[in-house]
Amino acid sequence: MTEWRDRFRILGVDTMTAGDFEGTGVDTYIDLSIGFSIWLPLLNEGYYLPYGHVDMRGELGFEFLTEQSAFKAGDPQLTRSKVIAAISPYLSRPNHGKTFHMGSARYDLHVAIKDGYEIGGCVWDTLDAMNLLNEHEESYGLKPLIAKYGRLFGIDGEIFTFEDLFGNRSPAPFNTELVGIYAINDVKYGWKLFEWQYEMMAQAPSADGKGRLLECYARIDSKLPETDVFLARCGFEIDLEGLAKLEAEFTQKLEEAKRAVIETYGIDAEFVRKMDRTINAKKVADWIAAQERKIARRDEAIAKLKASIAADEAAGKTHLKRYADAKTRLAELEAEVLVPADEKHAPLFTEEFSITNGNHLAYLIYDHLGIRDRTPQFKRGKTRSTAADVMEAYYAEEEALKPLATVAAYEKLLNTYVTKIPQALEADGRLHSEFKAGGTATGRYSSSGYSGRPIDILREFETEGDEPPWD
Template structure:
């Protein structure tokens, strides 16, 4: 019989098979004690460590075994966390019974009007209380409150008032909210909450304004440790109060509805929430006492800001659905047409070429450029080549259009809320570690929204969008902190700092280096890059120059601005010595623990240290700019209340309002004064550019509008 040759073995398949065999052998040789030691040696949050300990104890006791599908494989953290979910399911009923059996004697359910009146009378005697709402879901425009919990610290009592549960009491929502109104709307009864904005939303959803919020333990923790891996109440309680606390999904299951939870269980859970919030509040105040300037900032800026952000979120955005449909259809046709053309040009000769596959795109581009490419990364690899190869420029434009269409043009109309008819985003006032805003949630991320997508945003009938930004916000902050004469003089005389520096560097008249010129644009990129420690290689890519030219640019920049260089070096030394830097006026800290590490030895540690040292200046500039934005937003919120205007959005260094379309030029002066005078950086004058329009994507300058 003639033997057939064996089929060729794929090299990758062979490597994978060998790796599997090695992993199986390692798993067989490793004891469970060794495996646990390995898992516990990894970087773990306190909450995860507690979960893993529970799983290990259950396995040691024979209560849990390994997952059948993982038998023969190396034990991992992922498997242990999956086992924790199984353990929770096993223990859930027993846990709930134990929860009720061990209910503290000062946890009370309010079942009827008499008990509710008694609780209200006690509450009105309290200067500050803990407060929380339990709801049917997380949609603050459609879901409703089913119960309210209160902690009365002076009386040492904790109440839960259920009124929307499947298991009924004598109370209903109307009666409860009407009876609680004197507390809810009272400025004299202070309220402490965790994630206060959510509860403020829910009370407004029912027609009541939650007044007197004095503390939000979630936002406060952002100032005490902005590097905290989780700001969830249960995780913070476990870590700082040493009070192991199961999350809602762990106790009741992922799909559970709070309204369906038995009232005896719900009472303990809800009362414990406000009790933990109060204890966390006391813990935070104790630590804030060590940094009184930060506490003053938190109470005077961050807490009032909750009300401004609440209004911005609820105002929402009118989306031009008809334009989105037309624009989207045209854009999709253009994208499809361009894709066909690019596939024909870039993938010539390749069957079934997929232009969106990096694996196929990279060799195709290497054939065109006749160069070995590191990757198909748009910013690092393709953009520097786009000037030399027109097809790469077209490819980048195509990718930008695809992202614009898929992320915004086709998606924004789908995000319009069916109940309000508007798109609502979530503004997170401490969305970054430096205290800057971020936005998103179930709505659009306005911080990254391209100008083309802004055409979809309209002012409501009878209103205009009015926006103001801080001209050169970060460089003005730099001038204040460094007291660099060149910067101070430019701002004192009203000269554009980028045009002034471009005039010197490029040897051109100031008038020829104005807005829109290459020289000014290059100087703006260069100044910001030098401020934040960008290396010559990256700067060269950004400016389209050689690395040697970028090095000369950086050297020249610091030679012209010696105080800037000295200040940046001083920031690095301070961060290395203390592990943090202060933001303007010691109002906030930016903690950089890696900055105090070694700059020699292990390359990974060295990299973290160098990165943290560079972040020191970035944190001071951006964090201080964020403070300016927030203080001004609070002032604008008051102006809006007085004028009948509305806060609309904040995006980077810009604030936008909705104003009547009958607004006068003199009234715009009031807006401008608030922008300029609410928070100057020392003696450095602010400057703002104001625009107005009915569509965010088609705004006009103040002068053009009133002309």
């Protein structure tokens, strides 16, 4: 606060450090922290405080552990309650700023809540910041970014990822020295990346020449991690009665919009036939070829039967059963009616138009209405797309597609919100979403529901010969 007075005032904090929790996993509601690491930039020192490592040697599924890498019962580590009591007053103070790296800020905030306190002053997430600085990075992981940009802020040499050291698993069974070396380097990398991002934003030019990118991050993005976690854990109360009324209203309007599509575009039997012949051209050709073969086989069989009958008659063998059978079979084949092998007589492979069928929609748009195909602008190497992003662009530009746009609007309202939200409520009757800044391809917010652990996780608690207590 003395040496860096007002350095980070724009973020609303008096100090800054980089922190990180190691945990039993990445589930924000179930997993627990096993240690905390922090980088103290003025001292240029990092520390790892371990308190939840466990001895898993000899346990099924932990054969990867070696004597050198494993945590052993009796190895020194700190006491969980004492560490939390020591670090929570600092971590909960909003005037002391913290940066958590590469999207883990929200995870760390969740972990602290499970440990009995709330982190304050979480004003930087290097993943959010990197998305704001450059939306075209090949990878936004901390280590790939350090490998790419580290030379600009004094970090050279090989960079090891979490997976390099521990694989896709918790670091809890590994010894505290190994995890500590990784964790301290992690917060060091996080701090260095934060400093560089901070300076890049401060220097970034803008249209008015005032360089307001840092101001934008400080006013908006710096508030997101804590806000997102609050929203996720608090959840949303849903007006189920109101949604039910909307479902009834929108369902009726959707049906009306679909009827309008049929009427506006003249979708009748002739339309369906033309569509069928276009989208099923190969099937029609295959049917014609198969029918030609069938007719040829019948004609060949008739010719052979006639020859056999004529031979028997010439030889005076009309009394034979062979002769009678040949006459009967000939009559059957000559009475058989085979439709001509041409497009006119080919069957319909599609008997009705469906607005949810991509092939049907493509025929309506590109063939019937003659809309210019601009798919390559959105999807390289693709043509005649009916994907949502392509269609949205068409709807904005093509007046002829207004009836389809109306259908799409009601389908999105129903399928994305009205009918889906009631099915996504948690046990407390609220909707809980995990929010992610820059989570979409366009850089917008994304959200996802908590999916819980797979049912296989229950096997971890079963013992041979015993039934699980929840049966």
